[in-house]
Amino acid sequence: MASQFAEPGPIAEHKVGRCFLCGGTASELMAAGYDYEIQTCSNKWQFLRCIDIDCGLARLDPRPETSALGVIYPHDYYAYRMGKISTIALKAKEWLDRQKFAGILRHGCKPRRYLDIGCGDGRYLRMVETLCGLAKADLYGVELDSRAVSGLEAQGYRAICSRVEDCGQHLEAGSFDLITIFNVIEHVVDPVALIKDMHAWLAPGGLVAIETPDTSALDARLFAEGLWGGYHFPRHWTLFTRESLRRAAEDAGLELVAFAGQTGHSFWMYSLHHWLKYGSRGDGLSARGAAPWLAACFDPLDKWGLPMLVFFTTLDMVRHACGLRTSSQLLIARKKCD
Numbered sequence: 001m002a003s004q005f006a007e008p009g010p011i012a013e014h015k016v017g018r019c020f021l022c023g024g025t026a027s028e029l030m031a032a033g034y035d036y037e038i039q040t041c042s043n044k045w046q047f048l049r050c051i052d053i054d055c056g057l058a059r060l061d062p063r064p065e066t067s068a069l070g071v072i073y074p075h076d077y078y079a080y081r082m083g084k085i086s087t088i089a090l091k092a093k094e095w096l097d098r099q100k101f102a103g104i105l106r107h108g109c110k111p112r113r114y115l116d117i118g119c120g121d122g123r124y125l126r127m128v129e130t131l132c133g134l135a136k137a138d139l140y141g142v143e144l145d146s147r148a149v150s151g152l153e154a155q156g157y158r159a160i161c162s163r164v165e166d167c168g169q170h171l172e173a174g175s176f177d178l179i180t181i182f183n184v185i186e187h188v189v190d191p192v193a194l195i196k197d198m199h200a201w202l203a204p205g206g207l208v209a210i211e212t213p214d215t216s217a218l219d220a221r222l223f224a225e226g227l228w229g230g231y232h233f234p235r236h237w238t239l240f241t242r243e244s245l246r247r248a249a250e251d252a253g254l255e256l257v258a259f260a261g262q263t264g265h266s267f268w269m270y271s272l273h274h275w276l277k278y279g280s281r282g283d284g285l286s287a288r289g290a291a292p293w294l295a296a297c298f299d300p301l302d303k304w305g306l307p308m309l310v311f312f313t314t315l316d317m318v319r320h321a322c323g324l325r326t327s328s329q330l331l332i333a334r335k336k337c338d
């Protein structure tokens with residue numbers, strides 16, 4: 001990454017100043033930190049939590065200017081996040097994804113047209129194609145990476161190259177029986193508006209499944225001040241609790257069907273990685289932690305991270321089975337039929 005060759009500098013930022021869920025302007029400091037993960041910039045970032053008693057939505061404020069998106073999402077961001085994962089981890093992820101889809105489809109959904117927002121290389125399009133027998137012409141994906149979109153188009157899928165915020169012009173209202181958005185909604189400008197858009201794109205009775213970090217999980221609380229991997233400074237712009245995510249869905253007219261905890265090994269691992277490398281004070285991007293040399297063992301994308309990846313995935317599966325919240329939540333909601 002660029003940081004290995006030069007010290008990162010500051011990028012342009014702007015204030016938000018209001019809560020997207022309740023419109024309130026009063027907030028409290030929730031966490032502060034740096035781009036510990038990719039080190040694309042030197043800015044100190046902060047999450048503010050809305051203090052409205054019925055809200056509690058957390059937002060990155062200030063946040064990067066649109067002109068800086070190319071800096072915080074370097075051209076190899078997608079490949080960086082997926083291409084370095086080991087074969088064993090990919091197999092395990094495929095198994096977990098099948099469990100996730102089985103859990104969604106269990107709620108009476110027989111999709112005839114499917115949309116995946118932030119579809120990457122199309123892994124979920126292929127999964128629904130296999131599980132539900134849909135034709136490629138009924139499998140839609142929205143993705144910013146033009147190379148991934150070209151590859152999907154060549155295979156016959158309906159891939160749309162667009163920022164999530166601008167994809168509405170390509171989608172027909174009331175036409176999808178199933179929409180999924182996994183680990184994307186926390187990156188968009190206004191997630192509450194996006195949930196309303198997804199409600200409009202759904203057919204009556206259709207399901208939406210939203211996966212996003214859960215700030216009420218144990219690891220989020222242990223590393224709350226700024227080192228938690230789920231903060232992903234400065235690429236995560238909104239963070240939900242189950243309560244605030246439920247409210248956003250219901251305000252959009254959706255009916256809650258279920259919540260399911262998902263494994264969140266990467267948040268556990270990055271939290272410990274950042275703590276070992278940067279220290280508990282999290283004061284800047286200089287390595288001042290207790291054992292920077294050990295940090296690679298907690299990097300989910302490093303070959304040395306595989307044992308910990310297996311350990312924390314298993315830990316979260318056990319915790320979920322015991323009814324405890326994990327740091328990745330999956331909300332399933334339905335568009336009402338009337």
Ligand SMILES: [Zn+2]
Pocket residue numbers: 019020021022023024050051052055056057
């Ligand atoms: Zn609020």
